Structures are given as structure tokens and as C-alpha cells.
Amino acid sequence: MSFFKKIFSSEKKQTLDKGLEKSKTSFFSKLSKAVAGKSKVDEDVLDNLEEILIASDVGVNTTLKIIDRIEERVEKDKYLGTEELNKILREEIANLLSETNDEDAVDFTIPKNKKPYVLMVVGVNGVGKTTTIGKLAAQFKKQGLNVVLGAADTFRAAAIDQLQVWADRVEVPIVRQEMGSDPASVAFDTLKSAVSKDADVVIVDTAGRLHNKVNLMNELTKIKRVMQKVVPDAPHDVLLVLDGSTGQNAFEQAKQFTLATEVTSLAVTKLDGTAKGGVVIGISDQFKIPVKYIGVGEGIEDLQVFNKFEFVDSFFK
Numbered sequence: 001m002s003f004f005k006k007i008f009s010s011e012k013k014q015t016l017d018k019g020l021e022k023s024k025t026s027f028f029s030k031l032s033k034a035v036a037g038k039s040k041v042d043e044d045v046l047d048n049l050e051e052i053l054i055a056s057d058v059g060v061n062t063t064l065k066i067i068d069r070i071e072e073r074v075e076k077d078k079y080l081g082t083e084e085l086n087k088i089l090r091e092e093i094a095n096l097l098s099e100t101n102d103e104d105a106v107d108f109t110i111p112k113n114k115k116p117y118v119l120m121v122v123g124v125n126g127v128g129k130t131t132t133i134g135k136l137a138a139q140f141k142k143q144g145l146n147v148v149l150g151a152a153d154t155f156r157a158a159a160i161d162q163l164q165v166w167a168d169r170v171e172v173p174i175v176r177q178e179m180g181s182d183p184a185s186v187a188f189d190t191l192k193s194a195v196s197k198d199a200d201v202v203i204v205d206t207a208g209r210l211h212n213k214v215n216l217m218n219e220l221t222k223i224k225r226v227m228q229k230v231v232p233d234a235p236h237d238v239l240l241v242l243d244g245s246t247g248q249n250a251f252e253q254a255k256q257f258t259l260a261t262e263v264t265s266l267a268v269t270k271l272d273g274t275a276k277g278g279v280v281i282g283i284s285d286q287f288k289i290p291v292k293y294i295g296v297g298e299g300i301e302d303l304q305v306f307n308k309f310e311f312v313d314s315f316f317k
Contacts, residue, residue: 035048041074041082056276119239120227129205141171148197191227216257251279
């Protein structure tokens with residue numbers, strides 16, 4: 001199909017291909033067994049495909065949606081061959097992702113009319129939240145933007161120290177207080193500092209725990225309210241970071257955080273170390289929240305802007 005034309009640079013595309021290798025290999029080895037000895041897409045093939053998609057952490061609801069769409073196409077063409085199954089799957093998954101994700105997301109961009117652009121980052125500990133913030137800061141700085149970081153995850157001293165390491169590495173200013181300080185106070189100071197420095201982007205880290213949804217909701221609501229005293233329409237984006245390698249656990253975290261606050265975009269990390277890459281498809285579909293970034297490696301450049309066509313192309317390559 002024409003919309004699968006290359007958008008990314010060859011280097012970026014190679015990184016994406018490599019990052020999805022484990023997911024792709026696992027998926028297609030199972031698919032090959034499912035269609036072995038079959039010449040057309042019948043009920044058995046579809047049943048096997050359903051199991052494969054669920055096992056690939058696409059999620060039950062999204063899997064059923066994909067199967068329904070393929071069944072419709074089989075109904076139209078009674079003699080649909082198994083050799084066409086890849087093409088159909090690829091098209092239907094791309095169509096599904098199109099319902100949630102922007103078509104032309106290629107690079108790290110922020111709206112020109114929002115200054116400073118305030119990005120609030122949420123997610124549990126261990127998902128790669130701090131690393132994602134650091135890589136985002138590096139990518140924005142590379143574009144010539146002035147970035148300020150806010151260490152509002154004051155629940156753990158390690159979270160503050162880790163963000164400081166990234167601030168030093170990327171050479172961007174950071175606003176921090178002692179462990180146990182009021183997170184909203186840190187967020188307030190961060191935005192005040194950003195405005196005084198005429199910063200373009202502010203990235204505020206927040207507490208990574210789900211011990212009590214009500215407490216989390218109250219804390220995030222307070223942080224938002226206090227930030228709005230400095231920048232009235234802040235935050236402009238609430239980015240939820242999820243660890244793709246946790247599969248179904250990532251679904252549960254997405255569910256809890258979307259109940260606790262208004263999440264406006266997603267970052268799915270650690271896809272290079274897992275065969276659970278299908279989780280990107282399921283989470284995007286089930287929560288109707290755009291996936292903005294994916295992590296496909298350790299390097300700073302390995303945090304990529306999510307482009308659904310490039311993702312599907314790499315997955316089915």
C-alpha cells in the first residue's frame with residue numbers, strides 16, 4: 001500500500017527494525033506454524049491467529065477487533081490465500097493505529113505558540129521514566145531549544161539524583177529540593193525558573209508509585225493546579241511512560257494512571273529487549289491515547305517518535 005512509503009532516515013529505520021526484532025521473530029515463527037499446510041484463510045487459521053495475537057500481548061479486545069476485520073475480508077473473498085495474510089494483517093493493524101495516532105509524527109516537535117511548553121511525566125518506578133525524560137531533554141536541546149527539568153518525584157532520593165545525572169549529562173538546568181519536599185512546590189519553582197530563563201520546554205518528573213490511587217490523583221491534581229499559577233494552561237502534555245517488556249502489566253498501569261489523571265500521550269520503553277512489542281498496538285487501541293514515543297535501545301537516539309506506518313512496516317518487514 002502506498003502509505004507504507006519510507007518516512008524515517010535509513011539509520012533511524014535500522015534502529016527501529018533492530019529494536020522490534022525479538023517481537024517480530026516471535027510473532028512470525030508462531031504465524032508460520034499456524035498456516036503450515038494451509039492454502040486459504042479458514043476458521044482454524046483465524047483461531048490460531050487469535051491465540052498468537054493474544055500471546056503477543058496485543059490484548060484480548062484489540063485482538064478480537066483485528067480478527068473481526070479480517071473475517072470481513074475473508075467473507076468478501078472466499079478464497080483468500082494464507083500468503084496474503086501478512087499483507088491483510090499489516091493493513092488492518094495500521095488502520096487500527098490510525099484511529100488514535102497522528103499520521104505525520106516523524107520528529108520531536110512542540111507547538112510554537114506554547115512557551116514554555118510544559119510536559120508532565122508520570123509512570124511507576126522502573127519503567128524507564130527518568131531515562132525517557134533525559135533522552136527527551138537531549139533531543140529537544142539538539143533542536144536548539146532551551147530545556148529546564150523539574151525533579152518533582154521527591155518520594156525517592158534516587159529519583160532526584162538520577163534526574164540530576166541526566167541534567168548534568170545533557171547540560172540543562174534542573175530544579176530540585178530535598179527528598180520528602182512537596183512535589184507541587186518543586187513544580188511551581190521549576191516553572192518560575194523556566195519563565196525567568198525564557199525556556200522553551202519544561203519537563204517535570206512526578207512520583208512513580210501506585211500505592212494508593214486516591215493519593216496519586218490528589219497529588220497530580222495539586223501539581224497541575226500549582227503549575228497553572230505560573231503557566232495558566234499547563235501542563236500541555238501529560239506523558240505516561242510504560243515498560244513494554246511487562247506486557248499485560250503495562251495495560252494495568254495504563255488503566256490505573258488514566259483513572260488517576262488525564263493522560264494525553266504515551267511513551268512505551270524497552271521494546272528492544274522483549275517479544276511483547278504487540279503491547280503498543282493494544283494499549284494505543286484500548287485507551288485511545290496516542291503513543292508519542294517508543295524506546296528501542298539504550299542510546300539517546302534510540303528514543304524515537306512513534307510513527308505508526310514505520311512501526312507496522314518494521315514489524316512486518
